Amino acid sequence: MPPTVPLLELPFLAELTAQRRDIHAHPELAFDENRTADLVAAELTRYGLEVHRGIAKTGVVGVLRAGTSGRMIGLRADMDALPLCEMNEFPHHSRYQGKMHACGHDGHTAMLLGAARYLAGQPDFDGIAVFIFQPAEEAEGGAAVMIEDGLFERFPVEAVFGLHNWPGIPVGQMMVMPGPVMAGTCGFEITVRGHGCHAAMPHQGVDAIVTGAQLVQALQTVVSRNLHPCESAVVSVTQFHAGEAWNVIPEEVVLRGTIRSFKPEVQETVERSIERLCSGIAAANGAQINVHFDHRYPATVNSTNEAHFCQRVAAEVFGGEHVLTDILPSMGAEDFAYMLREKPGCYVWLGNGPGTGGCTLHNPHYDFNDELLTLGVSYWVHLVRRFLPKA
Known part of the structure; x- marks a missing residue:
């Protein structure tokens, strides 16, 4: 035409x-x-x-x-x-x-x-x-x-x-x-709290960096293993902040990133999956993990x-x-x-x-x-x- x-x-x-x-x-x-x-x-x-x-x-x-x-x-x-x-x-x-x-x-x-x-x-x-x-x-x-x-x-x-x-x-x-x-967007901030210690004596602490690294890897399964294959979402970790000294395992790690999705129910599934991973990885490592979601544009x-x-x-x-x-x-x-x-x-x-x-x-x-x-x-x-x- x-x-x-x-x-x-x-x-x-x-x-x-x-x-x-x-x-x-x-x-x-x-x-x-x-x-x-x-x-x-x-x-x-x-x-x-x-x-x-x-x-x-x-x-x-x-x-x-x-x-x-x-x-x-x-x-x-x-x-x-x-x-x-x-x-x-x-x-x-x-x-x-x-x-x-x-x-x-x-x-x-x-x-x-x-x-x-x-x-x-x-x-x-x-x-x-x-x-x-x-x-x-x-x-x-x-x-x-x-x-x-x-x-x-x-x-x-x-x-x-x-x-x-x-x-x-x-x-x-x-x-x-x-x-x-266009997708909706939600920011997240995850705080991993371990027990800081000397880098030469990791057995005396709870390694927040190792715990955070496990979480980064696990977050990549949120979409692929929790959503129907025909649904769409993206979970991206964009920041990993930890430590200041080369010989200290830090007490705390902060991860930040975004979630993108098209449906409220998909957003809800993603958030609950992230919370579940945080709880499980915290228990496995003896750490504490808190997650905060910042809902932005729908x-x-x-x-x-x-x-x-x-x-x-x-x-x-x-x-x-x-x-x-x-x-x-x-x-x-x-x-x-x-x-x-x-x-x-x-x-x-x-x-x-x-x-x-x-x-x-x-x-x-x-x-x-x-x-x-x-x-x-x-x-x-x-x-x-x-x-x-x-x-």
Whole structure:
């Protein structure tokens, strides 16, 4: 099926590209997106939107009304950067040491600004479009904070939609699927307490390092031996902290890592399995082991009706053969999940290109592909028009 609507011609594309690159050059971390929020609010005001600020501290919401309908749609973009040193040398590289837009939130913000600008100039829909510019996606759950601050009470959208650029998918293609598309994430910290002693006299102590090493190995069986083979989860140990002296067996070891899963019941099984291993290995070694779980983002799960709606919209914009509907979800996490727990909606991936030369997410050589600006704006505009059609 070929595209049935043409890509938009954006007379302001050069300006939008410059805005994207300006945001890239000035990255800001969670809840500190003050410059970015100022830019967004100023632009929305310039387009004639009703602007609301201070939701989740630096969040910005723009409201555009057209026609007489009270129906309301929400579109969301994330604004924050990562605590990462950029290694690119192009002119719009980060000006802030240790901060970088390595995930494309600069592009997401620019695309949503472009959609707001286009629709403000051509408001050919009937209803209310709510443009949500969210802080703190990367680590601090800004979506949840916006919801706690009354986002959906103040703007009671029928459905909410999100978009992320995706290296590895060709430009001009989009992934749209119902069901889980991003995993939930949970951190864990395991403290192993033994009995410290001289390294030459290990029989006088309880070796927390040996105990911790056994636990690291055993944790690799949690998924393979406790879950149905068709279920998905990942348990990764990412930190092992122990000791300070070369001739002392330390008293304590601390392990940290993450759990990724798509279903609450799978998460529960993984946690109980970890607790059981900790108890057994502690008893076998005469040590004490305590585990703490830090539940972070839930799984991002698209509602069926809204996903099918977005598939139709994407097919009309990109052509049916360029809409991916049956690919593996990602074990990465995304706090748009909180919005999808409150409202029906759909989160899509827009192809960013092959991801060669380090242009992958969270890589110090990453950059958003500016070819996507017209594609993303076209998708957002057509989505609003199809969701809120004129009579």
